[in-house]
Amino acid sequence: MAYLELRELRRSFGPVVALDGIEVELDAGEFLSLLGPSGCGKTTALRLVAGFDRPDSGSIVVDGKDITHVTPSRRDMGMVFQAYSLFPNMTAEQNVEFGLRIRKNRRAARRKRVAELLELVGLGHAGKRYPHQLSGGMQQRVALARALAIEPRVLLLDEPLSALDAKVRVQLREEIRRIQTQLGITTLYVTHDQEEALSVSDHVAVMWSGRIEQMGTPSEMYGAPATPFVAEFIGTMNRLEAVVVDGTSGEVEHAGARLMVDAARGRTKGERVLVLVRPELLELEPDTNGGGGENMLAGKVLTHTFLGSVTRLKILGGESEYIADIPTARVASLSIGLPVVARVPAAGTRLLNLSEEPASGGPDSGDL
Amino acid sequence: MRRRWIAPSAVVWLVVASAFFLIPLIATLLFSLRSLQTGKCCSGAAYSLIIHDHQFWTTIRLSFLLSLETIAISLVLFVPTVYWVHLKMPRLRPVLGFMALVPFVVPPIVLVVGLLNLYKGSPSWFYDKPSGLLAAAYVILAFPYMYFALDAGFRSIDVHTLTEASQSLGASWRTTLTRVILPNIRVAALAGSFLTLAIVMGEFTIASLAAFKTFPTYIQLVNETQPYEAAALSLLSFLIVWAAMLALLFVGRGRPRPAGAATR
Numbered sequence: 001m002a003y004l005e006l007r008e009l010r011r012s013f014g015p016v017v018a019l020d021g022i023e024v025e026l027d028a029g030e031f032l033s034l035l036g037p038s039g040c041g042k043t044t045a046l047r048l049v050a051g052f053d054r055p056d057s058g059s060i061v062v063d064g065k066d067i068t069h070v071t072p073s074r075r076d077m078g079m080v081f082q083a084y085s086l087f088p089n090m091t092a093e094q095n096v097e098f099g100l101r102i103r104k105n106r107r108a109a110r111r112k113r114v115a116e117l118l119e120l121v122g123l124g125h126a127g128k129r130y131p132h133q134l135s136g137g138m139q140q141r142v143a144l145a146r147a148l149a150i151e152p153r154v155l156l157l158d159e160p161l162s163a164l165d166a167k168v169r170v171q172l173r174e175e176i177r178r179i180q181t182q183l184g185i186t187t188l189y190v191t192h193d194q195e196e197a198l199s200v201s202d203h204v205a206v207m208w209s210g211r212i213e214q215m216g217t218p219s220e221m222y223g224a225p226a227t228p229f230v231a232e233f234i235g236t237m238n239r240l241e242a243v244v245v246d247g248t249s250g251e252v253e254h255a256g257a258r259l260m261v262d263a264a265r266g267r268t269k270g271e272r273v274l275v276l277v278r279p280e281l282l283e284l285e286p287d288t289n290g291g292g293g294e295n296m297l298a299g300k301v302l303t304h305t306f307l308g309s310v311t312r313l314k315i316l317g318g319e320s321e322y323i324a325d326i327p328t329a330r331v332a333s334l335s336i337g338l339p340v341v342a343r344v345p346a347a348g349t350r351l352l353n354l355s356e357e358p359a360s361g362g363p364d365s366g367d368l
Numbered sequence: 369m370r371r372r373w374i375a376p377s378a379v380v381w382l383v384v385a386s387a388f389f390l391i392p393l394i395a396t397l398l399f400s401l402r403s404l405q406t407g408k409c410c411s412g413a414a415y416s417l418i419i420h421d422h423q424f425w426t427t428i429r430l431s432f433l434l435s436l437e438t439i440a441i442s443l444v445l446f447v448p449t450v451y452w453v454h455l456k457m458p459r460l461r462p463v464l465g466f467m468a469l470v471p472f473v474v475p476p477i478v479l480v481v482g483l484l485n486l487y488k489g490s491p492s493w494f495y496d497k498p499s500g501l502l503a504a505a506y507v508i509l510a511f512p513y514m515y516f517a518l519d520a521g522f523r524s525i526d527v528h529t530l531t532e533a534s535q536s537l538g539a540s541w542r543t544t545l546t547r548v549i550l551p552n553i554r555v556a557a558l559a560g561s562f563l564t565l566a567i568v569m570g571e572f573t574i575a576s577l578a579a580f581k582t583f584p585t586y587i588q589l590v591n592e593t594q595p596y597e598a599a600a601l602s603l604l605s606f607l608i609v610w611a612a613m614l615a616l617l618f619v620g621r622g623r624p625r626p627a628g629a630a631t632r
Contacts, residue, residue: 052532072535083526085533089551099537143533150537 001064003028003186004049004154009058011044018044020210021058026203028063029184031177033197036207036233042190045207046158049188051075062153078147082159084139086131092118092142093127099150117145120179137168144176148183155180155187161196173200194234198222206230228352231276236312238282238322240275240344241354244268250346255320259295259344263351276350279312282324287339296341297322301334315342393606400599414596418604423586428608430498431583435568437499438506439561442514445507447557450518451549454527461519468515471508476573480505484578498580505574506567513563521556525549566609 002025011019019041026032034042047053049060051072059068067075086095093114100110118124121141131139140160147155157176161169177200180187191197197204198218205215206229214226225231228239242254250265251258252275261275287298299317311331315322322342326334334340403411418424453460471479483505487495494500530552534544550557572584587605591598 050532050536052535072532073538073540075536076538077536079533079536081529081533083529085526085529087530087533087548087552088525089548089554098534098539102538102543146533146537156536 002026003030003063004188005059005061006045006049007059007061009045009048009060010056011041011048011053012056017210019048019055022207022210022212024205024212024215026186026188028186030202031180031187031189031200032203032205033189033191033201034205034207035191035194035197037192040207041210042192042207043158046156046188046190049154050077050079050156076150076153077156078150078152078154079156080140080143080147080158080160082162084131084136084163085143086134086139086146088131091128091130092123092134092138092145095131095142096127096146096149098146103150113149114145117149118142120148120182121145121175135168136164137172140164140172141175144179148179148185152185155185157187157189159191162191162193169196176200198234204234206233208233225276225350228274228276231350231352236279236323238277238279240277240320242273242275244271244273247271254297255318257297259297260346261344261349261351262346263349267351272354274352274354275344276352277344278348279323279325280310281345281348282322283343283345284313284315284324284326284334284340285343286333287341293341293343295344295346297344298339298341301336301338301340304331304336315340317342393603396599396603400596400603402596404596414594414600415604417594418590418597418600423581424601427581427583427586430581431569434498434503434506434582435565437503438510438568439564441503441507442510442564443557443561446511446514446518446560447550447553448545450515450522451527451545454522455531464515465519468512471512476509476571477577479508480574480577483508483574498575498582501578502575502580502582505578506564506571509571509574510560510564510567513567514560517556517560517563518553521553521559524556525552562615569605569608 004024004026006022006024008021008023009019010017010021022041022045024032024045034045036042044053048055051067051070055068059066061067062075086092087098090098096114096117097110100113105113114127115124118127121144123138123141123145126134126138126142131142134142143160160176161172164172173196176189180200189197189201198221201218203215204218204221206213206221208229214221214230216224221230221234225234225237231237231239240254240259242252242259244264244267245251245253245258247265247267247269250261250263250267252261252264252273253259254275259275264273264275267273282297297315297317297320299315299320299322302314302316302321305312305314306328307325309328310325311328313324313326313331313334315324324342398409400414401410401412402408402414404413404417450464453464474482483501487501487504490500494504527549530548531544534548539548570584571582572588575582576585576588583605587598587601590601
């Protein structure tokens with residue numbers, strides 16, 4: 001039986017449906033990230049688990065006990081907030097000690113635990129400092145130590161890194177994962193940053209419009225997105241609208257080009273589909289024979305975007321735009337304006353029905 | 369290091385402002401130091417007479433106790449109210465702000481007539497005692513000062529996050545209020561308290577019309593018959609208020625900055 005279960009959770013704010021019957025099961029010691037754009041309901045879900053809000057229907061079960069109607073102070077959930085939440089009138093030590101004092105732990109035991117936790121988050125030297133004497137990253141470390149001090153049943157993290165600069169964010173997310181693994185604590189993490197979610201989680205649940213679109217391991221989410229929304233939200237994706245020409249061989253037609261796609265096998269002829277191709281899977285080469293060739297999309301290089309070891313090229317082919325990531329060392333041979341062909345691999349592409357598109361909105365798809 | 373210059377116009381304004389505040393005080397001081405017999409400078413007789421007048425001590429003690437009572441009632445009433453409004457019903461903030469302005473709009477003389485009528489049927493331990501009727505009236509008078517000070521204090525902290533952080537750690541509402549929220553609005557509560565102290569120590573109209581002998585009514589009584597002593601009394605009351613303000617500065621000095629303050 002799962003350690004943390006969210007069963008058919010629903011929550012509305014007036015006419016706005018924030019959560020539309022989400023179901024989550026998480027085993028003890030696992031790390032789940034709720035990932036999605038602003039307003040998708042991920043923070044609402046976390047607040048329901050913390051007890052700061054009540055669901056309209058559904059239940060929350062921890063270790064076999066229904067805690068849906070238990071007050072937040074009796075849930076034993078450690079929480080790290082997006083905003084700096086340290087008590088300004090207390091030192092770092094006193095902040096970490098707060099939950100232990102509430103539980104009336106013995107003074108010596110409290111002191112020992114506080115010292116251990118501050119060491120764990122790398123702040124053994126800063127225990128006497130007040131929050132305003134700590135940097136943002138240090139404050140969030142203390143907040144993490146404070147949440148862990150009470151030995152919570154579930155650790156809840158509500159975008160704890162969003163106020164920090166990029167370097168500290170990467171450093172701290174790795175520390176959060178290290179500490180979570182070390183302590184084996186069941187963790188629910190809310191973020192809108194897909195890189196963050198993929199890098200630290202055992203499982204990722206992508207949310208959209210109050211529902212969980214897909215839940216799986218980071219590699220499943222990246223490699224096998226179940227919906228166009230997930231495909232767009234996790235990484236960048238080329239979306240090629242196509243029509244199935246031959247379901248036996250897996251041939252589809254996109255913008256006049258014939259493509260052989262393994263995933264199209266077994267589809268009905270004339271079916272309208274969406275072929276999803278990751279930018280790193282498109283193979284680019286200069287067009288030397290007028291754009292022809294099997295599984296080739298012809299176009300011209302429109303822009304270069306330097307991303308470090310790879311460079312992202314935008315290709316304009318007719319009315320469509322494609323994105324390809326190529327090693328930066330090869331960019332010199334693919335200058336802006338050069339006619340090129342992009343080879344679409346038969347394997348590794350995903351195929352979705354066009355009807356699976358979100359009804360409206362969605363993440364920024366300007367790249368596609 | 370570059371030396372900082374003060375603009376001549378700033379010096380002029382500083383001198384004018386200082387003169388505006390200091391000249392009446394100096395004049396009052398000089399007047400209070402005149403001899404009771406000859407009217408010439410300088411004698412401490414007025415101060416001596418005041419200090420040896422048992423009514424001075426009785427009325428100042430009463431006014432001071434009334435101040436403390438008003439402060440205590442106001443804090444008990446308004447801290448949880450303002451906290452709850454900030455936390456759960458932020459839409460009510462303008463309503464409370466409007467209500468807090470009422471004591472400014474309604475003249476004290478109208479207020480006292482209304483209050484006397486309102487409380488006419490109340491028990492004598494309340495109606496006949498300054499600690500009952502007067503304290504109730506002073507809580508209303510102090511409402512705007514206490515409310516706006518507390519409101520500013522609550523706006524300077526992240527009430528929601530601090531409350532939720534405290535509760536997630538197992539704290540009850542009472543513990544959250546007393547150990548997390550109150551210490552972080554302490555300066556605001558002190559500001560409201562000392563403004564209340566200043567108001568109660570100087571309030572004349574309600575006390576006089578309700579026929580209670582407080583410190584301001586004593587000053588008025590002295591003023592009618594003993595001008596030099598009245599000047600001495602005015603200065604003494606002024607010093608009391610100043611001492612309260614200094615106490616506020618002293619107590620509030622060096623407090624940790626709120627959570628939203630800039631970090632290193």
